[in-house]
Amino acid sequence: MLRLGVNIDHVATLRNARGTPWPDPMRAAELAQAAGADGITAHLREDRRHIRDEDIDTLMARLTLPLNFEMAATPEMQAIALRHRPHAVCIVPEKREERTTEGGLDVAGQEEALAAFIAPLREAGCRVSLFIGHQPEQIRASARVGAAVVELHTGAYCDLDTEGRHDERDAELQALQQGARLAADLGLEVHAGHGLTFGTVGPIAAIPQLAELNIGHFLIGESVFLGLDGAIREMRRRMDMARA
Template sequence: MTKLSVNINKIATLRNARGGDVPNLVQVTKDIESFGAQGITVHPRPDERHIRYQDVFDLKPIITTEFNIEGNPIPKFIDLVLKSKPDQVTLVPDAVDAITSNAGWDTVKNRGFLQEVITEFKNNGIRTSIFVDPSLKMIENAVHTGTDRIELYTEAYAEEFAKGNKEAVKIYADCAKLATKFGIGVNAGHDLSLDNIQYFKEQVPDLLEVSIGHALISEALYLGLETTIKKYLKLLQA
């Protein structure tokens, strides 16, 4: 079964909109885990517009599943990860002003930098993953960074699937096969939803984990959080 890690950034955005503590991030995290999610993902950004750095320290003691922290490995982020020691860190090359993640790493140009950062995290017992576009070249070069896993950037798949183009999943399947061949685990995320997750799971082999936030929280507005999570879990069991 592919694990479901729920990204709770949107919950933090809602909380921050009123400047208080409603909804309470700790309680929502406990509820999400009780509904069956196998992981919690947060993606703090330098401006802390949704997840705050303090949230990471508040959440760490109460998370009983897998804790995944995503972000651009600037010094402040690296320090946060080393202090909080999550189960997994996912490195994303976000620009400071990015609204959301919009590109994977160039594992050729950034090979040395990624090697250095990944080595430091692995020396501290933290599993590493890097966000990559569905490119065989980027997968081939990811091997040299020493990363434990890759996270396939799935926006292109989601856009094409919505147009009826199911062939768009093929490159993701090919990338997953290549990563597995090299001994790298495969995660995926970005714009995956109840509409497209099952086909992606069926077509992409050895998919270990998906991280879903925006779509899941949006769907939960209509279906409820518990029902939405259980629907994802059912689709990921195939």
């Protein structure tokens, strides 16, 4: 079955907007588990704009689902990951001025540095994932540096769908399908995520090589109308229908 990882970053965004203890990201993680999530994703950014260090402390102490700890490839984040040793570490590109992650990691352009960065995380027992585009050179480089997983960036596909540029959307979907096949052929576990909605998840979930989708912002936004339980269950239903 295709796994669903629920990203709880934007529960923390709402909390931080008012400087209160609520809504509580840990409570969101517990609700996500009850609704059928297979894992929890949290991105600790350099500027701590949503998830904070104490959130990671709480998640590691109380969470019973696997934690996918998203982070930039910096010494600070490596030290935090080595201290906590989460189930998975997903390395993402990060720029302070961006609203959200804008693209995939340039693995091919920094192979030596990433291989050295990844090695102690692997030795600590973390499954290392790289958040990348579907370009073959990035997928091959990810295998060479020692990643166990690649997460393919679906943001462009979702944006093209929203803008009604269907021919370009279909070409992007085909490129994602080809990238997933290549990654699986190289022995990598393949995940995908970014920007997925009820309307766009089906064709992505149908890619047979995918083992996991990570979805956050849309689910947190849709929970205003459906509740978090309802939003997650509906996403799970659509993923399962696509696989069926």
